[in-house]
Amino acid sequence: MQFHEGQQIWIEDGIIKNIGKGFDKPGREVIDLQRMLVLPGWIDAHLHLTLTGEADPISQWQQDGVVITAIKAVTYLKKHLQAGVTVLRDLGGDCDIVLELKKAQKAGLVEGPEIYTSGKALTMTGGHIYQISKEVDGPDIARKGAREELKKGVDLLKVIATGGILTQGVKPGSPQLNEDEIRAIVEEAHKAKRRVSAHVEGKEGIMNALRAGVDTLEHGIGLDLEAVEMIKNKSVVLIPTLAAPRLILRHREELPIEMVKKAEEVVEEHKHSFALAYKKGCKIAVGTDAGTPFNHHGKYYIELAEMLADGMKIEEVLQVASLNGAVALGIDDRCGNIEVGKIANLTIIDDCLDDREWYRNVRMVMYYGKLIRII
Incomplete structure (x- = not known):
C-alpha cells in the first residue's frame, strides 16, 4: 500500500472519477481532509448480523424472535459503518432477516455497509451451529440444500x-461434512457464479474443503505446510478471525467450562496457523466473527489489533482490511482500493499511524460517495 500527500479525489455519482490536483472548481463541493488519512473502505469478511455477541448468542437469538432480532441487526449495521466498515459478509444466522435487511439497506431505508450473505450455513445433522444452519447428509441432499439457499438469492x-x-x-478439530458433500455444494455455487466459504478448525476438514474447491477458509485452525501450499496454489483467501477464541478466554468466568476448554485447546494452534500462513505469503483478509460470545458488533479494531500483535505490519493490516477483503468477496474489480473507476467507499482516520491505537480513530466514512461524519 502506497501513501500520497496533497492529493485530491474527484467523486461523482458515488464513483472515483479522478485522482490528482486541481479539481476544486467553483460550484463543486470540497471536503477538506488535511491532517487526516484517507483509506479504502474497510471490509469485514466474516460476521453474524443476527447474533448478539452475548454469552450465549444462539439461545438469545431463539429467545428474541424475528422482530427483536431484526431491530438489533439494524443497530449493528450502523455500528459497523461507524467503525469504518463499508462492506460486510454475513456468514450464518437468520437467513430471511439478513436477506430482507440487505434489500432495506440497498434501498436506503437503513444505514449501514453493503451486505453480502451466505444465508444458512450447510452442516451435517447435529453438526457445528446446527441450530442456525441447514442440516444436510450425503452429496445429493447437500446439493439440494445448496440449491435451496441459492434460490433464496444468497450471495x-x-x-x-x-x-x-x-x-x-x-x-x-473433528471433520464434519465430507469432501464429496462439500464438492457437491461447491459445484452448485460455482455454476451459479457464487463463492463458497468453509468453516475449518482442523487439518482433515481443511484438506477436504480445499480439495473440494472452496474459495475462502474461515478461522483456519490446524494449518500446516501442505495446507498452506494448497491455499496459495488454489488462490484461496484465509479469514483467520483471531479475536473470537481470545475473547472467549478473556471472559472465561462468564462462559460454560466446555466452551472455555475448547478455546484453550485451539488458541495456540490458531496463532501458529496464522503465523505460518502469513510467513508463507497466503492472502489473508479481515473477519471479526462479530456476534460470537463477547465479540460485539462495531468493534472492528479488535481484529486489527490482534493481527498487529501477531506480527503484521501496519501497511499489511491496511491492505488485508480493504483490498484483500474485496478479493475474498470477489468484488475487487469495483472496490478495495482508491482507484479511478472504483466505488467511493472510504474510511477516514486521524493521520496518526505512529499512535499505538490508530485503528480506533475513525473520524468519517464515505459510502458510495455519501459522507458520514463520526465526530
Whole structure:
C-alpha cells in the first residue's frame, strides 16, 4: 500500500472519477481532509448480523424472535459503518432477516455497509451451529440444500467442514461434512457464479474443503505446510478471525467450562496457523466473527489489533482490511482500493499511524460517495 500527500479525489455519482490536483472548481463541493488519512473502505469478511455477541448468542437469538432480532441487526449495521466498515459478509444466522435487511439497506431505508450473505450455513445433522444452519447428509441432499439457499438469492454459500467451539458436544478439530458433500455444494455455487466459504478448525476438514474447491477458509485452525501450499496454489483467501477464541478466554468466568476448554485447546494452534500462513505469503483478509460470545458488533479494531500483535505490519493490516477483503468477496474489480473507476467507499482516520491505537480513530466514512461524519 502506497501513501500520497496533497492529493485530491474527484467523486461523482458515488464513483472515483479522478485522482490528482486541481479539481476544486467553483460550484463543486470540497471536503477538506488535511491532517487526516484517507483509506479504502474497510471490509469485514466474516460476521453474524443476527447474533448478539452475548454469552450465549444462539439461545438469545431463539429467545428474541424475528422482530427483536431484526431491530438489533439494524443497530449493528450502523455500528459497523461507524467503525469504518463499508462492506460486510454475513456468514450464518437468520437467513430471511439478513436477506430482507440487505434489500432495506440497498434501498436506503437503513444505514449501514453493503451486505453480502451466505444465508444458512450447510452442516451435517447435529453438526457445528446446527441450530442456525441447514442440516444436510450425503452429496445429493447437500446439493439440494445448496440449491435451496441459492434460490433464496444468497450471495455465497457456507459449509461447515469441521466442528467448532460454540456448539455443545462438538469437537473443534473433528471433520464434519465430507469432501464429496462439500464438492457437491461447491459445484452448485460455482455454476451459479457464487463463492463458497468453509468453516475449518482442523487439518482433515481443511484438506477436504480445499480439495473440494472452496474459495475462502474461515478461522483456519490446524494449518500446516501442505495446507498452506494448497491455499496459495488454489488462490484461496484465509479469514483467520483471531479475536473470537481470545475473547472467549478473556471472559472465561462468564462462559460454560466446555466452551472455555475448547478455546484453550485451539488458541495456540490458531496463532501458529496464522503465523505460518502469513510467513508463507497466503492472502489473508479481515473477519471479526462479530456476534460470537463477547465479540460485539462495531468493534472492528479488535481484529486489527490482534493481527498487529501477531506480527503484521501496519501497511499489511491496511491492505488485508480493504483490498484483500474485496478479493475474498470477489468484488475487487469495483472496490478495495482508491482507484479511478472504483466505488467511493472510504474510511477516514486521524493521520496518526505512529499512535499505538490508530485503528480506533475513525473520524468519517464515505459510502458510495455519501459522507458520514463520526465526530
